Amino acid sequence: xxxxxxxxxxxxxxxxxxxxxxxxxxxxxxxxxxxxxxxxxxxxxxxxxxxxxxxxxxxxxxxxxxxxxxxxxxxxxxxxxxxxxxxxxxxxxxxxxxxxxxxxxxxxxxxxxxxxxxxxxxxxxxxxxxxxxxxxxxxxxxxxxxxxxxxxxxxxxxxxxxxxxxxxxxxxxxxxxxxxxxxxxxxxxxxxxxxxxxxxxxxxxxxxxxxxxxxxxxxxxxxxxxxxxxxxxxxxxxxxxxxxxxxxxxxxxxxxxxxxxxxxxxxxxxxxxxxxxxxxxxxxxxxxxxxxxxxxxxxxxxxxxxxxxxxxxxxxxxxxxxxxxxxxxxxxxxxxxxxxxxxxxxxxxxxxxxxxxxxxxxxxxxxxxxxxxxxxxxxxxxxxxxxxxxxxxxxxxxxxxxxxxxxxxxxxxxxxxxxxx
Numbered sequence: 001x002x003x004x005x006x007x008x009x010x011x012x013x014x015x016x017x018x019x020x021x022x023x024x025x026x027x028x029x030x031x032x033x034x035x036x037x038x039x040x041x042x043x044x045x046x047x048x049x050x051x052x053x054x055x056x057x058x059x060x061x062x063x064x065x066x067x068x069x070x071x072x073x074x075x076x077x078x079x080x081x082x083x084x085x086x087x088x089x090x091x092x093x094x095x096x097x098x099x100x101x102x103x104x105x106x107x108x109x110x111x112x113x114x115x116x117x118x119x120x121x122x123x124x125x126x127x128x129x130x131x132x133x134x135x136x137x138x139x140x141x142x143x144x145x146x147x148x149x150x151x152x153x154x155x156x157x158x159x160x161x162x163x164x165x166x167x168x169x170x171x172x173x174x175x176x177x178x179x180x181x182x183x184x185x186x187x188x189x190x191x192x193x194x195x196x197x198x199x200x201x202x203x204x205x206x207x208x209x210x211x212x213x214x215x216x217x218x219x220x221x222x223x224x225x226x227x228x229x230x231x232x233x234x235x236x237x238x239x240x241x242x243x244x245x246x247x248x249x250x251x252x253x254x255x256x257x258x259x260x261x262x263x264x265x266x267x268x269x270x271x272x273x274x275x276x277x278x279x280x281x282x283x284x285x286x287x288x289x290x291x292x293x294x295x296x297x298x299x300x301x302x303x304x305x306x307x308x309x310x311x312x313x314x315x316x317x318x319x320x321x322x323x324x325x326x327x328x329x330x331x332x333x334x335x336x337x338x339x340x341x342x343x344x345x346x347x348x349x350x351x352x353x354x355x356x357x358x359x360x361x362x363x364x365x366x367x368x369x370x371x372x373x374x375x376x377x378x379x380x381x382x383x384x385x386x387x388x389x390x391x392x393x394x395x396x397x398x399x400x401x402x403x404x405x406x407x408x409x410x411x412x413x414x415x416x417x418x419x420x421x
Contacts, residue, residue, distance in 0.1 A: 150289025
């Protein structure tokens with residue numbers, strides 16, 4: 001792939017495809033925290049038992065299990081709007097009404113409420129939200145050329161984060177002034193830009209050889225993937241590429257508090273300043289991928305991620321220092337934003353357009369495994385090693401993920417289509 005000129009890069013950034021990726025990301029990010037942060041705040045306010053509030057995390061299972069019904073969306077095409085937009089519109093309409101329905105429930109059993117109705121409504125929200133994710137991921141892969149996947153993924157991620165911020169931050173601020181039912185109604189209305197996007201974008205071209213039966217839609221994506229060279233190495237890479245970054249992030253808040261930073265300092269520097277640093281990093285990463293490709297970006301951004309994790313070890317030695325915290329957060333969030341953009345773009349690029357929905361759903365579910373399993377023992381490691389040594393350990397554990405790139409993505413690899421051969 002030839003590096004793009006500044007003029008052509010600007011043209012790509014302002015294209016309808018990129019605007020669609022941004023708006024679709026916003027629509028996918030908005031519902032996520034409506035069944036987590038906002039719902040927890042509502043239940044806490046209504047005096048629901050903390051055990052019940054904790055168990056409500058299980059309504060998020062559809063996000064993890066979405067690969068189970070992704071083949072259905074690959075196999076069948078609705079008689080309107082096409083293979084992807086038809087299902088996307090259905091998911092968005094049902095999600096719109098599910099969010100309103102969740103707002104109409106009452107979590108407090110002491111005042112005639114029915115907690116099981118809250119659970120049912122929340123499950124509907126997560127199911128249709130996860131279904132929207134499946135179709136949007138497939139649409140983005142099929143709509144964008146390989147060389148634009150990096151930038152498209154970065155804009156999708158940024159839209160996703162803005163949607164999450166609106167739902168959690170905006171939702172909680174609104175809840176101080178209006179009822180939670182009205183908050184959910186407003187959030188449902190905020191889904192309408194995504195619905196309009198679905199109407200106005202064009203349907204991607206259907207690849208030849210798409211599944212003709214449900215059995216083919218289930219089996220062929222697996223056969224296709226595991227018939228490639230380096231298939232297992234790629235799976236290992238997906239598991240390990242961000243493992244050090246994930247482990248460090250899991251224990252970041254306890255680390256800041258132990259180091260003597262106040263909650264106000266953490267909120268201002270880590271959450272607010274860090275949010276925009278991540279957004280900027282993701283955008284920079286997307287633009288750089290237009291010039292240097294996904295493979296080289298995985299190398300460069302992965303190295304930057306490891307170095308940024310080492311920055312926490314330096315902060316542990318320095319101690320309480322707002323300038324040092326700001327520098328570490330800026331570098332860490334910039335590099336994490338770039339690394340995530342390349343990581344998501346890579347996963348999209350290795351899917352076969354015949355079965356995009358199923359393969360990407362499987363890979364993205366696999367991506368979530370380290371976040372759950374590897375994060376669990378981080379508290380033990382931090383307690384045993386001490387903060388400085390813990391972050392050094394997190395830096396070193398990122399090395400295997402980088403070395404796995406040697407198995408399928410040399411520095412001179414021109415594009416990910418080589419992975420299929």
